[in-house]
Amino acid sequence: MLLIPCPYCGARAENEFGYGGEAHKVRPETPENLSDGQWADYVFMQKNTKGTYHERWVHSQGCRRWFNVIRDTLTNEIQAVYEMGETPPEVDTKTYL
Amino acid sequence: MKSRYSIFSLARNALSYHEKWPQAWRSPEPKKSYDAVIVGGGGHGLVTAYYLAKEHGLTNIAVIEKGWLGGGNTGRNTTIVRSNYMWDESAALYEHSLKLWEKMSKELNYNVMFSQRGVLNLAHTLNEVRITKRRINANRLNGIDSEWIEPEQVKEWIPLIDLRAKGRYPVFGGSLQRRGGTARHDAVAWGYARAADALGVDIIQQCAVEGFDIEDGEVKGVRTSKGTIQTKKVGIVVAGHAGVIANMAGFKLPINSRPLQALVSEPVKPCVHCVVMSGAVHAYISQSDKGELVIGAGADSYNGYSQWGSNPVTEDTLAAICELYPMFRRMRMMRQWGGVVDISPDASPIMGLSPVKGMYLNCGWGTGGFKATPGSGHIFADTMAHDRPHPIAEPFALDRFKTGFLVDEHAAAGVAH
């Protein structure tokens, strides 16, 4: 069970939250000019990092607000939490084989 | 030639207290170069190597495994084998595989304990009834055995189930595939390893792939913890680690890796004679030959590489099991574990060419690739040998995410197996 520190409510159990996947994927500015390949990239492709991963979560059973989490996907250590639109804080970047 | 396993070799070896069995496969050091390298020594990788050697004459090949054979999802899954998927593309793939299961033990001279005890998929809601019936019709049109059974028949197949009106999860019937069943997962890895080794394949364990040598978009070599190996053909068969390997090769995949978990109970007398799956509540159950209940749960809702699985998922599954089979409320669980599964957007695998020339992909099997082990390896070996997708693999190419021709099997797969 993860204890996720919601920036607005404090630490709560993981089943109060919803997962939004990879963070900082920028929605294309001019969608009408995108090729199928570029759309596929935006819609489907994932970094899916083993290690330090920037991801989005929503506190659906609490304040219902979205925010970003930096989590180590192997150890589940939460390295940082920050608001939507904020620049990600510097953390020790870990990756594994 | 390997010594054959038989009743006579068993008796002969009993005389020497089973201390003189020959080794089942060698553990050589990697050579400087190979005609093909398979990354990942799970079932799919080993079967690929076996067929490359057996049907395509490629015997100077290696399987590189970072841990031990079958230590990935092959040895962590709940071993449900069936072929009742919805679309023609999937039916062709999974049925091809099921046919190979039916002759596997004999072909390998290795008892994989494939037991066609029947697989029941329960329908707990009216929507599930509709989609299940539709799937049964699709299966039958594809020549796959599949039948609808009413609640009373469900009760005959699994007398322990609670069908009283007050049950938390009503059962409106289900689909039955009589040819479905279970197999011994380790034996599948070991049987294919032994057979591939006999054909000259080098199986190298405790050796991690750490990178690739790629020149002008073409693969030239594999960097491993035991040195660099030259090769022009690389098969990526690493399940949950597909994304990690793709990153090394400089491309991305439409895959999220997540823990999927399972549990086994203390052993009890035979009480569950078939496999029963409840997709809607993520609870799957069968009984091993040792008597343990083998229970499959849902996947975590977030990405992860811990081979563990989150506690809320365990609780939900056990709650569903207790509601459906009240007798199991007093059952003790002995072990719980997870495997990292490679979940694709349409619950179908990704097989075929990759953006790097000479590099081939076989991943995205997610929560349900054990059943596909022999078929996947067979088709993938052909794909690698001929540098083009095998006809059955064609619809499962990576570029379906560009063209939009997805093979959506969420209903047939559930999170299921």
Ligand SMILES: Cc1cc2nc3c(=O)[nH]c(=O)nc-3n(C[C@H](O)[C@H](O)[C@H](O)COP(=O)(O)OP(=O)(O)OC[C@H]3O[C@@H](n4cnc5c(N)ncnc54)[C@H](O)[C@@H]3O)c2cc1C
């Ligand atoms: C709990 C659970 C239950 C499941 N239940 C079912 C079921 O009932 N029915 C079903 O059909 N499917 C089921 N599945 C899915 C099934 O287990 C998998 O789809 C299938 O076994 C994948 O086989 P594989 O050979 O591709 O992968 P694996 O067996 O995972 O093999 C991949 C191998 O690659 C190795 N590897 C990774 N990275 C590297 C590297 N850098 N260098 C070298 N080697 C590397 C790994 O160590 C691993 O051994 C289940 C999975 C889980 C986790």
Ligand SMILES: [Zn+2]
């Ligand atoms: Zn909150």
